[in-house]
Amino acid sequence: MRGAQPAPGLSVKGQNWDGLVVIASGTSWDDTWLSEKHLALHLSRHVPVLFVDPPMSVLTPLRKPLLRESMRGPRLRMLGSNLARLTPMTVPGISRPGLRSVGEWLTRRAIARAVSRMGASVDGLVVASLDDVFGACDARVTVLYGTDDWVAGAELMGISSGWLRRRERLRLENADVVVAVSQELAQRWSQTAATVVVIPNGCDTGHFARVDEVDASSAVTLPDPIAGFIGHLSERIDIGLLEGVAAAGCSLLLVGPRQLTFDLDRMTALLAHENVQWVGAQPFSDLPALMRRIHVGLTPYTDSDFNRGSDPLKTLEYLAAGRPVVVTDLPSSRRIPAGLVNVCTTPEEFTETTLRLLSQAPDAALAEERRAYARSQNWEARTLDFVAIFSAARPGRHAARAAGDPGSPAPTR
Template sequence: MIVYFGGSAYEGVTGTDRQLADRLSAMVPVLYVDPPVSVTTPLLHPHLADSVRGAALRRRSPALWRLCPRVLPGAYRPGLHHTTNALVRRAARRAARRMAAELDERVSAVVVAAGADLLDAVPGARTLYYATDDLVAGAELLGLPPRRLAAARERMLARADEVAVVSPLLRELFRAHGRDPALVPNGCAPEAYAGIDTAPWPADVPRFDRPAAGFAGHINARIDLGLLEAVAAAGHPLVLVGPHDPGYQPARFRALTALPDVHWTGRKGFGEMPSYLSTIQVGLTPYRTDAFNRASFPIKTLDYLAAGRAVVSTDLPATEWLRGFSGGADLVRSEATVDGFVRAVEAELAVERTPKLTARRREFAARHDWGQRARALARLLDIDPVPARQEEPAS
């Protein structure tokens, strides 16, 4: 059995941790531990109310349980964070004992993909520190003290049995800290887009008289609004799918979404993505090229390809890593300037999306599916996964 400490809530955005936990649970039972919440969380963050309501421990599937630890208000304030971590460890240990007794299993591994050092939650288990972001570089965005995040990272790098990272830049960073981590990038779910060609057109997106570009994801400080504005200013329809952080340049975002050919849908579920991505010709990964983003691995890039769409991204190490695979260089466009980004979008909008080209994009994405990523983590944990061919980039 695996105890997996996620960096995001299981019921939240269907991101790295949930995708991996779901697939790991096809191999062994998994206890997924959410970031902790206090009784004030639903009041301060209404969009989280549904995900934290009800029992702290819930069974999500035959082999996957989700634990939402309850902690004191002000959980991450200086000093209180030690109490928070202790409460999370205790809650996870109790839930794991309950699961182990019910399943007649033992906890063989602990995965920490969060910023707190929780490796010792289950004594005697094999431990894996899985860094899915450079949290120290993103401390300001996260609203957490960088020194605390750096100290937790150093402790986990020193104590974890295995270390894995999501991006090439994080691998370089951790090598400089004395560990040689495994590279386990983000993946995609090609099966989710199998029916995209027959997906219904969403009611809240108009039909365009020319090909559209689009963005799917959280619109926050990671995103370069200037790139989206430039695409819209060039006269191309633009579809924005996902929530907007109200604190991120609200006036500028309102001006963008007020343009006649810009359509913002707000938050949508993962199951709705085929319909929304069917409305666009080109998917955009317009990340700012700061230290936080350069260490990231945007999931959306592979999702666009899995949906058979073209991709234009800012110049990120993860993008170059994908372009290093056979066939990747002409399927993933990478640009470092605003003008270059817009020109690349315009070039891809002019390309006819033939069945052959769509199949090439989907086949490339399928070589990077979440199943392969989960099997890579399983091998690090000495769990025997289903054998699968693991391809490496050409460069």
């Protein structure tokens, strides 16, 4: 995978940027791999892409050490053929209302200057946050990419729900196309937006297809078999479900960053169990080796408005590795064919199902069914859905799959 540093031998000036797609991400390239980064990597195989980090100040790496690499090298640099990255700089404190607009203005200016320097014609501007970025460049189509229910996540982010609701309405009204990762989000947003299409999250199936052939991670010290959770340990997670699995005596592996304010006492008690190991945030490149040690994947989300509108990436990644999965009863779980995931409605059922699956020998045929489903949901398929949106806005261009073909996004309005 392409890294954060400029690609040697490649120059922004040395490429044709006709038909550029600008992706203004809600998460830095150097942070956790989320939808925008996956989309940028796969989209760059079809069209030129400029990935734009959220604005940073010189103090940002002090708060998020993972982002130190973002400050090194030029602000506009090549990551690989057809893929460039821009890191806008801003003043410290942009989370404050008065300074937020300054950060947004600096981001729009940075994008405009980058597009001019690249000599690009822009087919699409994709914004994956509620930041005021539309208008940064002359794009044939503007897309609001909604990977989460921003308003429902107000408490998680510590932001006023009323303020988020007003910003969300403005962005929905201004976007030419709104992409939602779930039908639940699409139904709500279609009351305001002119055009809403559903494009669920995808899966980097190639990254997890050969999990059983890689060397297992030496960082994991738990005895087999292991139930594992990969993701952000935050308020989205039902900690009671993890406590139940641990109390049953299962080896429980936790992989991912931890929200320090998340149920501090209960998390401390959970991690004190001898049969529980937390390895912290791990690079995406290391996840297959960690997945090798996991026998059953867990998606223990709470039944909240925020989670009902989400589409967890990790469930697909467990399936891509051929692993059995235990999930809570959410709409995203119900869209997966019956038999490929184990949907649980009570804490007792979640624990009992995990214990049962851990005790069973691997089923090679069922594992291949899981992998096959994950392949049908891969990022390449999702990318072609986005390409169809951009192609529809540019006369004379044809997408690899027309917008009415099976698997393409269907407008909800």
